[in-house]
């Protein structure tokens with residue numbers, strides 16, 4: 001009863017508050033028995049009331065000491081009874097700060113889009129959002145590759161710019177000491193029931209507020225098993241569709257039900273969904289929530305880190321996804337004849353990534369080059385025509401890197417610190433790496449490195465082809481990677497063939513990746529395709545010269561050395577090669593090795609330019625904000 005009265009008070013104060021609550025409550029009608037609806041509905045109402053309003057509650061509370069970021073708040077403080085239940089609120093007038101000068105904002109962001117703006121100090125945005133990242137991995141909690149890096153660092157950069165940012169990801173429990181990475185998280189007093197796969201699945205939430213970001217981890221038995229987020233020694237997990245369907249449903253609930261720091265994120269939030277694992281979110285927003293009046297003011301941006309993985313399963317699984325039957329077309333995907341397994345294969349599937357491409361408000365990729373490549377038949381992995389049809393809302397923004405984690409002047413993993421002003425520590429790193437791996441300690445011998453997933457994408461086949469010829473040169477080569485067992489076996493065999501020149505470290509080891517990045521002279525990336533690539537960015541920051549296949553983000557970020565530019569001083573940060581053949585790759589490597597041996601001042605110039613280029617997230621984050629702005633100018637793409 002008390003709660004109802006409270007609702008009435010808030011109704012008088014601001015009608016949108018209650019409207020939001022009712023919407024959130026009504027959402028439970030979908031897919032659930034009425035009894036449960038009422039019970040969960042009142043729970044929802046309570047947590048919504050705790051937040052004061054759905055949609056744009058204050059970014060912080062006094063409870064956890066966070067700074068108040070906006071004057072938008074309706075509630076200054078909340079009163080609670082002895083049990084902790086909210087019984088009253090002090091309201092403050094609604095401020096007008098949301099009315100921003102869009103023209104001025106847009107003009108500023110347009111300017112930032114210009115390449116010339118790189119490196120300049122960026123102003124903080126005047127419009128801030130409640131942003132919800134949905135991702136299968138986020139470093140340092142979970143990482144198998146670049147997705148983890150981006151979702152571990154971009155949220156922090158956006159939070160530093162004034163946004164309220166939540167990251168929703170599974171709470172993987174492998175049963176090893178690595179689980180201690182979650183030791184800073186606390187279990188929230190909230191459980192949600194998810195309706196999919198023919199039943200009700202209860203999920204819990206863990207939370208950690210770190211570096212200005214609400215890290216939210218979904219707890220469910222299917223995330224508790226040995227292996228990495230997607231599979232183990234026996235291959236990919238067979239229930240990945242189920243695990244990531246759960247993630248998507250839960251991520252849609254999180255902004256409505258979790259009173260983080262005392263306040264929910266609410267309905268007026270911006271979802272940033274990453275790759276296929278999170279791709280059901282925009283479909284759910286359109287089909288499940290908006291159809292019932294919830295999330296009408298939200299927007300959703302799909303970020304494609306790798307289009308080769310799309311979340312494809314047989315069409316018959318559609319019925320498991322917790323979506324209305326009439327939305328099947330959004331996910332349905334029929335493979336062309338040539339891609340079918342056998343004569344009886346009809347090629348009919350559900351394709352999660354396709355679902356997001358046709359329902360998201362905006363589509364982002366991680367470099368400009370890749371945003372074009374995925375609209376071509378060579379790079380679109382079958383989705384190029386769909387992506388071309390949405391070209392007007394498709395953008396490419398080159399990833400930034402975490403410059404605090406990847407900093408040779410303070411990196412805790414490397415033998416000796418150095419910087420663009422004093423390179424002397426780099427040779428110590430090289431010597432230490434050679435010693436550590438039992439290679440002949442030869443500071444003058446060019447040392448080439450490779451770090452990455454052992455996957456077709458990374459061009460391992462080219463390295464395999466080139467190694468016998470390359471090993472004839474005076475050179476050392478170190479590879480770190482894990483993945484395809486064939487490639488792993490090849491690395492071990494190659495190490496025993498070339499004991500004095502080649503080392504293959506099979507495994508996933510983050511400290512070793514730092515040590516190799518610092519200790520090598522050259523980093524080789526012969527990727528068949530590369531949406532952005534982070535290792536070349538890390539390499540340049542460490543004065544290690546990238547030699548890369550001219551594709552995607554590699555072409556966008558590495559500029560081939562030109563000794564004649566700049567009045568003979570030289571320009572460029574590495575070497576790019578094309579086409580992707582053994583001959584062109586060896587040609588580029590030999591150019592790099594000759595420059596290393598015979599043109600020391602050119603080499604130093606290359607190192608210095610790489611180390612001082614701007615790879616921070618700040619310039620990329622400003623470009624993301626431009627896209628946010630555009631997404632909110634238009635109505636939701638599917639309403």
Ligand SMILES: Nc1ncnc2c1ncn2[C@@H]1O[C@H](COP(=O)(O)OP(=O)(O)O[C@H]2O[C@H](CO)[C@@H](O)[C@H](O)[C@H]2O)[C@@H](O)[C@H]1O
Pocket residue numbers: 144145146147149150305306366399451452453480481482507508509510513530531532533534535553
């Ligand atoms: N064995 C190992 N041990 C330790 N660390 C290892 C490792 N193997 C890989 N890593 C690390 O994993 C990350 C790989 O990032 P990349 O961007 O190069 O590739 P990935 O293909 O995973 O990412 C996808 O998403 C990112 C992010 O958008 C895009 O840059 C990229 O092009 C796209 O393919 C780096 O931090 C690297 O150091």
